[in-house]
Amino acid sequence: MSDSGAFDLDQYLAHIGWEGERRADLATLRGVHLAHMRGIPFENLDALRRTAPSLEPADLMAKLVHGRRGGYCYEHNTLLAGMLEALGFGVTRLAARVVVGTDRIESRPRTHMTLLVEVPGDPQPYLADVGFGAIGALLEPVPLAVGVESHDAGRRHRFVHLPQRGPLELWMLEAYAGEKGEKGEQDGGSWLAQYAFTLEPFERVDFEVINWHIATNPRSPFTQRLFVQRVAAGRHLLLHGSLLTETRADGEVREREVADEAEARRVLEEEFGIEAPDGMTLLV
Template identity: 60%
Template sequence: MTSDRDRLPDLDAYLARIGWTGERRPTAGVLRSVHRAHALGIPFENLDPVLGSAPSLALADLEAKLVRGGRGGYCYEHNTLLAAALTALGFRITLLCARVVVGAGPGDIRPRTHMLMLAEVPGEATPYLADVGFGSLGALLEPIPLVAGAELHDAPRRHRLVNTPHDGPLARWELQAYTADGAWESQYAFTLEPFEAPDYEVINWHIATNPRSPFSRRVYAQRTTPDTHISLTGRTLTVTTPDGTHEERELADGDEVLRVLAADFGIHLPPGTLLPEQEGEGEA
């Protein structure tokens, strides 16, 4: 659970960063609009691990980086920031951790490394799954009610939640995204066991510093706009439209990567930054 110490120091600056100007009350409408504004307003990126450091999850540092510093972050940064902002707006937040299943092969069991949360709206019996840190086309743009079989048309995307069988004592939930091929694709699986800030500190360190982690070996950046989804994996730049059409091109070198990060993603690194050579994809 979040507490007073988890509240965002400068809520005004955060809301200005995501371009949100609504009434500050803990309603379902506010939850949806703040979530979407964050998802569209702050890019996903893993440049700190690529450059050799684990990003700080302290709120003052997140505010300096994502809110004031012209940067983005990955799931622990995004969702720590959103959880603090929603707490400041009056929502009750429970932090969770998921096992990413999209892209996994048959029989693969990945560790639980993805941060997400439940947001409770005062007066409503059903909480919402909220997550602005899943850097992919399958990411939520708006929160989805925690109801088995619930579908969400968070245009241009579409999601649903299902319960799936497993051997544990807690119900296993799975977020699925509807693909351009007309199929439901599993994104990640989770239970409702609460996690705390120290849990993410450990996971964050592992993901950022483990030499086998894909996040420490190559650049990943994502930006969603109302019309397109832009992704950078290593030096491959991909632009995808809502109908699933996509175009790819290879960037020439690290200097072009830095230029594209600034121009297309709004991610600004200090002058003189040199990106290391991109390595192959690993397993976290």
């Protein structure tokens, strides 16, 4: 059952700054996806307080659209899915294993939410994902096809097939990470695995369980330290614990430590557009 009717499409599009067409076509899909990525930050403030954020449409609207807050994958992609369905796209919710930082796919549970989107009249499905909290995240949806390198708003992605462990094909999303050469150009980089998934549909109730686990389990990375990111044209900004990292499109990286709670709150407000709840400790 779709929740698209419970979302306010007008308010959502105004919040992310999308003024283009409202058609179920590829141009609209790409435009809305990129506008969402640049318009709503990724953050784990609820999980840092060991509180599972609500995935109810009204609560997502209140927090991500009307409030000075962001969210993590279940919130972002549930919101986007509802809006895309309201526009007339077909959406299948998928669960993926994040493999950044590990060589063993089976060592990670399926805890990431991503979306398979069907464009009316287009036989090619697309992977859309506005909730992946990493610099290798998609900026625009990319075609789900092996052997095709996609350039999405300056980033590069591709899919590879992995050996099957069951009856369904196993897909891996990879992102290209370039390195700066002697003259400053991007070269000598490599393809880095981001997450693996099958095309098995997952339902809202599945993500309610996963959401609760990730937000409340003391071993979850999202309950350990602050994790906030925002994408802008030409740069990616990340606050991980007390470390603020700015990565520019040309590969230049700048880092600095946030000194204390007061500065952390100021950085959240000025750099990310986030108003942290009163009384919460940010630098744990």
